[in-house]
Amino acid sequence: xxxxxxxxxxxxxxxxxxxxxxTALALLEESGVxxxxxxxxxxxxxVSAMAPYRHFADKADLLAAVAEQGYTDLRDRLARADTAxxxxxxxxxxxxxxxxxxxxxxxxxxxxxxxSLGSGLPPKPPPAGSAYxxxxxxxxxxxxxxxxxxxxxxxxxxxxxxxxxxxxxRLYHQAGAASPEAxxxxxxxxxxxxxxx
Amino acid sequence: xxxxxxxxxxxxxxxxxxxxxxTALALLEESGVxxxxxxxxxxxxxVSAMAPYRHFADKADLLAAVAEQGYTDLRDRLARADTAxxxxxxxxxxxxxxxxxxxxxxxxxxxxxxxSLGSGLPPKPPPAGSAYxxxxxxxxxxxxxxxxxxxxxxxxxxxxxxxxxxxxxRLYHQAGAASPEAxxxxxxxxxxxxxxx
Numbered sequence: 001x002x003x004x005x006x007x008x009x010x011x012x013x014x015x016x017x018x019x020x021x022x023t024a025l026a027l028l029e030e031s032g033v034x035x036x037x038x039x040x041x042x043x044x045x046x047v048s049a050m051a052p053y054r055h056f057a058d059k060a061d062l063l064a065a066v067a068e069q070g071y072t073d074l075r076d077r078l079a080r081a082d083t084a085x086x087x088x089x090x091x092x093x094x095x096x097x098x099x100x101x102x103x104x105x106x107x108x109x110x111x112x113x114x115x116s117l118g119s120g121l122p123p124k125p126p127p128a129g130s131a132y133x134x135x136x137x138x139x140x141x142x143x144x145x146x147x148x149x150x151x152x153x154x155x156x157x158x159x160x161x162x163x164x165x166x167x168x169x170r171l172y173h174q175a176g177a178a179s180p181e182a183x184x185x186x187x188x189x190x191x192x193x194x195x196x197x
Numbered sequence: 198x199x200x201x202x203x204x205x206x207x208x209x210x211x212x213x214x215x216x217x218x219x220t221a222l223a224l225l226e227e228s229g230v231x232x233x234x235x236x237x238x239x240x241x242x243x244v245s246a247m248a249p250y251r252h253f254a255d256k257a258d259l260l261a262a263v264a265e266q267g268y269t270d271l272r273d274r275l276a277r278a279d280t281a282x283x284x285x286x287x288x289x290x291x292x293x294x295x296x297x298x299x300x301x302x303x304x305x306x307x308x309x310x311x312x313s314l315g316s317g318l319p320p321k322p323p324p325a326g327s328a329y330x331x332x333x334x335x336x337x338x339x340x341x342x343x344x345x346x347x348x349x350x351x352x353x354x355x356x357x358x359x360x361x362x363x364x365x366x367r368l369y370h371q372a373g374a375a376s377p378e379a380x381x382x383x384x385x386x387x388x389x390x391x392x393x394x
Binding site for chain 1: 348357359365380
């Protein structure tokens, strides 16, 4: 079994890292986190088994890069959902988008919010333009200032908990909902309607 | 190194299983899930390395029993918290208790709600007297019938998401709160106040 190294021909400076992250995301959705190794990512990107080590020290390092891409994708998903003219409805659509993101990409969602990464994250505020700040901006426009921070934490907790419980198959009682999306719409709608005005 | 088997002297019928689960819970809090093996549980309970196999096929089987005990402990914790005369306040106290349970026993909480176990759970309703039903009863007393199921899912999602994000160190913005408990009280208070009456 030979592995032919083609990275010099295929990847210009900086592009190999992107290709490895893209390949890792695809492997993750197809085969789960166990199947995701630096070697498998190298094979998928068509480079030698050693090539990933130019960019990633180990699997955990690659997973951190995958999670970063996931945060960007989630942010983009929330931004695309945030189009309703009514601000409460826009918040509901963001919440539904959050839950659907988790349902459609469960392996990625678990890496983004799994305990293994969580404990290693630095305690710094999320950057402007992050998924958190898109949600926070919408809530801030709805709620009086003195309750704003609690309302943002509540909104994030609600959609995050709903996403986790849905992905992990915990919602036995589907509240008479036709689908996880319908349930997410009901639950976030109830929350948005109850926010202090 | 000899391991002296004492199980015949120490454990009557049915008691060995309980002792192994108790030992596993203690090991979990001390050293984390990686350190928890059938062998380590046997050593902690003072029985031979083979003795656990009378009750547990493998580590996953032991973890399932640990999670079961966790559900019972969480239910008891919520029931003890549910004492306020005002039903909204009782709901807040339940929510705070849920978050504190997760913070005080993070390794157990992750096993109870981790992806590895979640996907294997049968899709059946939680039994009466479970943590879920204690929360559901309190919500049901507050909310009109047609919104009840959505409100129960919302309440569970809120406290579960808050617990996960707190345990995983994701709540950078602590909403000006003095402690995780104070934040949980603010967030669940805001939610309870907004429930449809």
